[in-house]
Amino acid sequence: MKFKIVMIVPLLMGNFLSFAQEKSYVQQIEGTKLFFSMQAIPAGEFLMGSKKGKADEQPVHKVKLDAFWMGTYELTWDLYEPFLYKDYEVSHSIGAVPVNVDAVTRPTKPYLDMTFGMGKENHPALAMTHYNAIQYCKWLYARTGVFYRLPTEAEWEYACRAGSQQEYAFGEDEASLGDYAWFKENSGGKTHPVGQKKPNQWGIYDLYGNVGEWTYDQYAPDFYAGQPGKTMINPVAAPAKLYAHVIRGGSYDDIPKDLRSAARLASDPAWKQLDPQIPKSNWWFPEAPFIGMRLVRPVKTPSKAEINAYYDQPVIADY
Numbered sequence: 001m002k003f004k005i006v007m008i009v010p011l012l013m014g015n016f017l018s019f020a021q022e023k024s025y026v027q028q029i030e031g032t033k034l035f036f037s038m039q040a041i042p043a044g045e046f047l048m049g050s051k052k053g054k055a056d057e058q059p060v061h062k063v064k065l066d067a068f069w070m071g072t073y074e075l076t077w078d079l080y081e082p083f084l085y086k087d088y089e090v091s092h093s094i095g096a097v098p099v100n101v102d103a104v105t106r107p108t109k110p111y112l113d114m115t116f117g118m119g120k121e122n123h124p125a126l127a128m129t130h131y132n133a134i135q136y137c138k139w140l141y142a143r144t145g146v147f148y149r150l151p152t153e154a155e156w157e158y159a160c161r162a163g164s165q166q167e168y169a170f171g172e173d174e175a176s177l178g179d180y181a182w183f184k185e186n187s188g189g190k191t192h193p194v195g196q197k198k199p200n201q202w203g204i205y206d207l208y209g210n211v212g213e214w215t216y217d218q219y220a221p222d223f224y225a226g227q228p229g230k231t232m233i234n235p236v237a238a239p240a241k242l243y244a245h246v247i248r249g250g251s252y253d254d255i256p257k258d259l260r261s262a263a264r265l266a267s268d269p270a271w272k273q274l275d276p277q278i279p280k281s282n283w284w285f286p287e288a289p290f291i292g293m294r295l296v297r298p299v300k301t302p303s304k305a306e307i308n309a310y311y312d313q314p315v316i317a318d319y
Helices: 077-084 085-092 130-144 153-161 174-180 303-310
Strands: 023-028 035-041 042-050 062-067 068-071 210-218 245-246 264-266 296-298
Touching: 035 153, 042 153, 062 153, 068 153, 077 085, 077 130, 130 303, 153 210, 153 245
Parallel strands: none
Antiparallel strands: 023 035, 035 068, 042 062, 068 296, 210 245, 245 264
């Protein structure tokens, strides 16, 4: 299936301010004691994909991206649970929960322990759907007034590579992977607290392993072939269907080849096979404890209408 190449407009990137003045920063979640850090990612060009990889990683092609910020760490349960449960949010709030925050639709309570016994404090939040991840960003916007979103697939790979064109940001040698990632060989079959391994060259942790990370893009195996020989500028496969979306980075349960900078994974409806609801939940993947998320922020804030369009897309019923 062919997908039209869609260039990112102000909703996703915009005409950026001079990034030379932008720095990494810490975001306080207003009205709470919670905070998280964001790394400044410079504008630039890179070669996306891998000649050594699977067919959906080819052809290798030039991509040009504007600057952005990306979460230093994968989103943790500590930051995610105030969105999931109002009582948890109240207990972590300084004063009453604002009306605009309370108006954001929260996920249905999961019928399983969504940590799957792997740990909660400083561990990556997991098993949320693509829709759930975007709604968390909406809640965060209501709390902070700052537009956060999912990374595009190109942004994710660019930030992961951090200037490297080798299979991993640290080089070609899989033997070094254990210094940077929790994966099948060293994880013990579970997630670990974020930030325990080495960061990449741009100061971002756990891009390889621990949990795979949602991107905004619809998955299309032939998306890279859309404009052969041309530089793709801020590309995104704008999602219009429930399946499949792109997940990057590999997880605690993956082997090294699935943690490469260019490796792609497509979401699968089988990840809801255990869900007894009809239709299936819009919020959870009970058979995908290997999926998490990481935040991105564009330098130039989109208009209010564009922000609403990003957060308020119609819910697509699952099957």
